Amino acid sequence: MSHKAASFFGHSFRKASGRTAYQVLLLLAGLPLHLFTYFSYIRNGRDRQYTSMLNSVQSGLADRGQKEKWLEEYKDQLERKQKFFRENVSPADIHREAEKLADEKLSAESKRISEMRLEQTGQKKETYFSYFQSLLQKPAFLVVSFIPGFFMYVLLFLMSNPFILYIAERLVQSVGVIIGVAVLVFTILYISPFDPATNILGESATQEQISNFNRLHGLDLSYWQQLWNALKGIATFDLGSSFAGNEDVAASISNKFPVTLTIALFSVIMAIVIAIPVGILSATRPNSFLDYSFMFIALIGLSIPNFWQGLIFILGFSIHLNWLPATYSPGHALSLIMPVVVLGTALTASIARMMRSSLLEIINEDYIITARAKGLSYAQTLWRHAIGNAMIPVVTVIGLLFGGMLGGAAVTEKVFNIRGIGSYIVDKQFIPDIPAIMGGVVYIAITISLVNLLIDILYALLDPRIRSKIDHS
Template sequence: MALNVASLFQQSYKEAQGKIVLQVLLFLAGFPVHLVIYFIYLVRKKDQTRDTELNNIRSELSEKQCIAQWHSEYVDQLVRKRNFLQENTSDKEINKVAEKLADERVEKEIARRTEEYFTQKGIRKETYLVYFHTLLERPQFLLVTLLPGVLMYAILLLTSNPFLTYIAERLIQSVLVIIGVAILVFTILYISPFDPASNILGESATQEQITAFNQLHGLDLSYWQQLWNAIKGIATFDLGSSFAGNEDVATSIANKFPVTLTIALFSVIMAVVIAIPVGILSATRPNSFLDYSFMFIALIGLSIPNFWQGLIFILNFSIKLNWLPATYSPSNHLSMIMPVVVLGTALTASIARMMRSSLLEIIHEDYIITARAKGLSKGQMLWKHAVGNAMIPVITVIGLLFGGMLGGAAVTEKVFNIRGIGSYIVDKQFIPDIPAIMGGVVYIAITISLVNLLIDILYAFLDPRIRSKINQS
């Protein structure tokens, strides 16, 4: 077992060669191990030093007058060249060039003879990377260095599986995107013409009060200091207190974000359950009355503004029919129905149209025609070959629209009086309440990044071509 693990780590370490970023990451992760092993390598290299053999060869060449002979030969060649070309080269310059050429020949001869000597003795010339690679072959080395090099071995284990490597790369990309979003949002808020102190304290605030407010919330610091504090707070989940109300931002987001996320998830589920069958039916019966009807309804769904649809729902289902509550209440599950339907209407329409167009394109591909020619029924051809491939662009649309729903749910939340993350950010942006806005936007970005990661994983499961590229990489 230990031998197999050591072999796995050795193979992963070998494949990491040539990938500079991965090599640096492995070195930093296993720095304590590398520090000790490099010292051992230097000691071992000193024990196997070539200095003695180099000196012996150099002495032998001097005793045999080889160096003087080569120098004389080069001088003779350069003199004949000068005479033939009629160059104005002095004897001193010729002698200097001859010495340089002779020294180069000596070094080449020493290197050649040294290699022959060590090859005969069975002593292998090795770099530190080669030496460390050979140590990874030994299970004993793995056991001794497992604790100090646990992070390095975790990375090697991760890179040994192409699919895990694929996921890790996407996670790193997501982290970079989140950092970029944080910097962009903070910069926009920093250069905003709105003054938080003046907006919160009012026009009657004195300059001393404004200065004290800025000092209290760190607004008197430089741009870089404020940016660093904001990013550090996001990374440590310590977002501080909001400017208005002095409420803990992390607690507020923790209370409001699940509401928006729940409504968005139910909207996506509703959209997928309705839109996928509708898109398949429309694609299998193109240009029929059913197809035209479904696509016309989908077009209407895309065209209806959320706020207007919400108000119409409240007017009819709450006021006239008294079936559903007009405002959202966490204790009343019926109050979630109208917000979910309103938020999911445009998503349902978009998915249905994308499913139809994607499936129509797949149905006319050559491999589908070949499958039909081999005798597969229409149902087998559809479900075994067509639907899975047609789902790839549909999944992309779902991921993109889901992110838009999280950020764009503020209108729906306002209509139904939902205290979610969308309305929370909108309420805070005119102050501007920098900690609250930063926290809300960045944690929405984190959720969207995780959704995109899930979509990338679904790609690999649905499309064998993507799996093949992952394995080859």
């Protein structure tokens, strides 16, 4: 290992160990190595300068009779306390307690004075992390420790790249969000007044049948046991079987989720292709006939209910014109057109209005006026400086609405007889079929978390302020 590599890992370790969470990760990743170096740190006399100064200060305080002074003060306090509360305490016990308090006072005061002197001289108290960092600066140590500390060095290499670290942090946050969603949904289903056994077996079911059903599906267990089983199933991708129909939940969701995801993705693509140019045209011609027309159409798009628009489409394009199939058929591309348009109408309207308002705000900023004053044409200013910055809030709206489309597509799926994840969850929630609902919600939460991660990455690409913050974090 060269001095350059040693310097690189030493700098990366110093930067990463500034945060407690990263310290824990580095300790766990290189645990065998850290166990050895920590014992070495203790055996070699950790913080030798600090320990020497501490002993010197303690000796100085003791030589000046400070400990005896504190001892007499504590003895006087304890004797007055004994008399006030009329306690029966022997003089030996009082002396022993006073000596203990005086020793603690001497130790605390010695530490305070030692740390203050080190700070005044510009020196810092040596810690294990500073000791380990000094070892990393040595190429020979890197060679010896590379195998036992392999995972730690890989982690340090990844942490040295701010953008990779930024993505990793967002992934960890996404895992936390998914766990939180799972716990919240399970808790709501657990306290729900609906009884799965009664709803599935019917009102005529005997108590023995209900008890057998609850025992078979683990509903007789405590809240914490059921929650743990649910979270364990999600972590291992073993979602179990549904209460109704005894279907494999993972297989059912894997068949239904791609349909909803496909419709949502095509709806977003349609919305972006139409809404972004419309928003730009409206913003560049404010208060014109074109602007008013586009925004009026967008307002209509926001106001139309999905189910009504879907029924009108079926009536017009399927029944009267016979252009498109009325219901969805797997593998039939034309059957996707109407659901995509219905689901994407409100999204298109929202993005167009947001793009217009965001771009109008940007083109009136001082830096845009300065760019024009420097001689850039209107088109150059618009495409180089305005549109990129205006896209930042638009990206946020797209991500939020896309997440809403995945969970809220049930109405559109019902209208067009689409067996997607939205209608699947709606059908199961009135039982309530806990494994099926948990699986569907978690799939949606994972997808939304990945979309939010993509949005964060787009933020970093679009906004130089965020890139600068990432680089200097």
